[in-house]
Amino acid sequence: MKAVFKYIVVIILLLGVNSATAQDNKIEIVGMLVDNQSNQTIPYATVALYKNNSKEIITGTTSNDEGKFTINTSASNFYIQISFIGFKTKRITNFTVKNNKIDLGTIVLSEDNETLEEVVITGEVSKTVFKLDKRVFNIGKDISSTGVSALEVLNNVPSVNVNIEGEISLRGSSGVQILINGKPSVLADESSNALGTLTADMIESIEIITNPSAKYEASGTAGILNIILKKEEKKGWNGSISANTGTPDNHSVGISLNRRTEKFNLFTQIGVGYRSLPRDNEAVNRNLIDNEVIYSNGTAYRDETFYNITLGTDYHINDFNVLTLSGNFAYEVEDQPSKTNFSFYDSNNALISNWLREEVTDATNPKYQYELNYKKQFKNNKDHSLQLSALGRFFGKDQASQFKNTTIAGSNVNGNQQTDTEFQQSDYTFKADYTNPLSKTYSIEAGAQYLINDVGNDYEVRDFTDGVYVVNQDLTNNFEYNQKVLGVYFTVAYELDKWGVKAGIRLENTDLNTLLTNTNEANSQNFTNYFPSFHTSYKINDNVSFQAGYSKRIFRPRLWDLNPFFNISNNFNVRQGNPNLQPEFTDSYELTSIYKIGKASFSSSLYHKYTTEVVERVSTFADNVTTTTPENIGTNASVGFETNGKYNVNKWLVLTGDFNFNFFDRVGAFQEQSFNFSGNQWSSRLGSKIGLPADIDLELTGNYQSGFKTFQGDVTGYAFLDLGVRKKILKGKAVVNLGIRDMFESRISETFVSQPTFQTYSFSQRGRFVTLGLSYGFGKGEAMTYSGGRRR
Known part of the structure; x- marks a missing residue:
């Protein structure tokens, strides 16, 4: 704690130094700080000038994000002292003044192991x-x-x-x-x-x-x-082991290991677990022509057992060349039971039929990836580098589903079905990136990328007819998707201490082919586009700076946007892809200001985006069935304002906030119907971290997402609250944490579609999740928690 006190005193003294020093005969002192073990730069270190034979401070500063610093002084009798928590303080007394400048070059700081053991790090907030x-x-x-x-x-x-x-x-x-x-x-x-x-x-x-x-x-x-x-830089054996449990079922055990030597960095992570994700669903399909209505509600589960292992190594050939080889394999076993209750009413609101649709789905998902990466740093400058990488990955799904309809009341409903899915996706990415800082102010970047996506999705639907399951040829097919994208780029940047500018151009060629093999329906797209970019920034002082930028972007239709097969879990509300979908193009403009006021820091942005060939989810209605398909419809012009900030109230309370408002103007038509409209949406988030006695931390985060108008209807807004509590034990080597997601079960998805011939309503909710975890770090590792969940 003495070390902490010393650094705090230095900072306070720096803040109190009179900046009105003499302007004549000023000397400029420059340098850059690096870690002796990792060779990484050290930002935010304190650099101070002291009078010789005295502890009186003259002036000082802190290193910037790149570890660089600059001090101007008119003093002539001084020494330089550099300090940072966790590193040994360095005093420099021998230096040469040349043309009113002292260039200290690269200054290496050594880790202070003794200080590290006694210092309590409090800067834990993101x-x-x-x-x-x-x-x-x-x-x-x-x-x-x-x-x-x-x-x-x-x-x-x-x-x-x-x-x-x-x-x-x-x-x-x-x-x-x-x-x-x-x-x-x-x-x-x-x-x-x-x-x-x-x-x-x-x-x-x-x-x-x-x-x-x-x-x-x-x-x-x-x-x-x-x-x-993260890149593990601690030598020797390091690692952690953790265990989680929760409700709904969320159980996992994981171990992370790392072995660091002078030449090699070996790392692995192994995990296994089981989790269940229930989801409540409601839907209403209202036929405005016949005045018929279908109601549905139920709960779907995604129960999953997962296994995951990651292996890799960094081989430091020498100080300037690093070779990395890594791989990951995961295997998931899914069970997706669901029950949905359907009710069908005629125009007189009389019940025609009521039935229960049950789904039993089993799937296995093997997936793996491997990557080879080579990075060369040139001797003249650590930022002068060449990086080559090759990435391969595979994802498969072998899935079988059984759908059974049981009539409860009214007329009999026979809708038993079976589906089989065999899905395989292989992706390959090859990249080359070259960066060269030509001088202290000029730098260039150049590179190329070649991306290959190869997918096959064999999907079969069978209907129960006359006592046997018969293949439904209208819904059965094999979809093949192949995309190749070749891109090359060049950028140039000019950056001073206060002002900088960066401009670049990228050229991309896209070759996309899809094929429905059973029906021989093919779609091919080949197009080449230029994507310019421009960025600039200006720093008024340490508390106020501005950024501005422009870029052109593309949104290529994803696989599931193009795949035309139905999802029949609810066969009255189905989703389907569109193999004829075209890409979106967006011109994006942005102006951002960054400023500090006392203990608070803020960022505010004004932005404008203009998008063509906008991809919209469009609902159509036939035979009381709602089908949702992506379509290219018109343009979207949006103007937005965003601000976010952090306020350190005191040492035990930190507040964070985020607010975003977006106004949009849509112009478009679909099936001879105009859909010109304007609207807005906004979101906000307020978080607080509270330090309690006994080394306990409490965090509360509140979120709100406003409702907004869509192409055919509206989406409802919602608010939700997350809570977390953490307790450190065994001097921080172990951590117990409790997390509650969506405490009041208020996070929902609710959509209304209103058209002249039909209306639909859909609602879904996941509910509250509670997780309790315990983790322990050994060696030089830190306590952490393994959670091997999948993306939804």
Whole structure:
């Protein structure tokens, strides 16, 4: 604690230093700080000038996000002292002044093991750091980031929302691209449901890129979320073991191990668990021509046993070359029972039939990925680098379903059916990225990416007719999907201490082919597009800065948007893909300000997006059956305002908030019906972290998502509250945590569709989730929690 006190005193003294020093004969002192073990830069370290033979401070500063610092002084008799919690304080007395400048170059700080053992780290709250073309959300040890999957961590990131369906939106817009360490990954692929295999303890930060530069793949009209995984740098054996239990069923055991040597970093994670995700559903189909109504309500379960293992190694060939080979294998066994009660009423509101539809679905899902990555850093500058990577991944599903209808009252309903699904997806990504800081102010980036997606979905439906199951040829087919995307890019940046600009261009060619093999229906698309980007920033002072940016984006239809097969779990409310769907294109403009007021820090943004060929979910109605299909319909122009901030009230209370308002103007038509309309939607989030006695932390997070108008109806708003409690034991080596998601069971999905000939209503709710976890870290590892859930 003495070390902590010393650093606090230094900071207080720095804040109190009189800035009105003499302007004549100023000396500029520059340098950069790095960790002696990891060679990583050290941000936010204290750099101070002291009078020789005295402890009187002259002036000081802190290193920036890149570990660099600059001090101006007119003093001539001083020494330089550099300090940071966890590192040995370094005093510099020998230096040379040349042309009124002292260039200290790269300064290496050594870890202070003794200080590390006695210091209590209190900066555990997640925080956002701003870069030229992105925001970086560093994951702290907040309760909401303990014992949860990556999907739930994303829901705590400013500007991001994850709805009850697991769909991710950024500033209210879907079409978000998820990357892992800057690259596509099976862990981030929506169709593989694998994002949940990442746990909060594995994540270092999340980059929020609302206006991506040309360096990034152009897909994702809402922007990019790049999940950066931790790199274990502690030598020796490190690891942790954890166990969770909860209701509804949420039980898992996991172990993480790491072995670090001078040349190798070996890592593995093994987990096994079982969980159940119940979901209550209601639906109403109202035929306005015949005045007939069908009501349905029931509960569906997704019970899952999962196994997961990750193995990998980093081989440090030398100080400038690193080779990484890693692989992951997961196997899931699913059981999806459901019961839905249906009631059919005629125009006089008389009951015609009432029946129970039961589903029994079994599935096995093998999935694996492997990655080879090579990174070379050049001797002249650590930021001068070349990175080559190759990623392969596979996801399979072998599923069988049995649907049984039992008549309860009224006329007999015979709708027994069976389905079989054999799904296989193989993806390959090859990337090359080159970065060269030509000078202290100029830098360039160049690279290429080749992406291959190859999918087959063999789907068969059988109807129970005259005592036997007969193949329904209208719903049975084999769907083949093949997409190849080749992209090349170049960017150039000019960045000073206060001002910077970055411009780039990306060229992408897309070759997409789909085929229904049984009917020989083929669809081919081949198109080439340019995607320019421009970003600039200006720092007025340490408390106020501005950013502005433009980029052009594309949203390519996903596999399940194109796959034309029905989901018949509820055969009166079915979803179907559209193989003729075209991509969306978006021009995105943004102006952001970042400012600090006392203990509070804020970020506010104005943004505008113009999207063509907008993909909308459109409902059609026939024979009392609602079919929802994606269609390209018109344009969408939106203007939005977003602000988020953090306020450190005192040492035991931190408040965070996020507010986003979006006004949109839609122009479009479907089936000769005009759908021109305007509307708005907004969301807000307020969180608090409270430090209680006995080393207990409490976190409360409240969320609200407003309702909004859709192409054919409305979506209802909702609010929900999450709570978390954490207790450290055994000097922090072990952690007990309790999490309650959706405490008041108020998080819902409710949609109304109102058209001249029909009206539909749908409602779903997952309910409250309670999880209790215990984790223990050994070696130099930290206590963490394994949660191997899948993305929904």
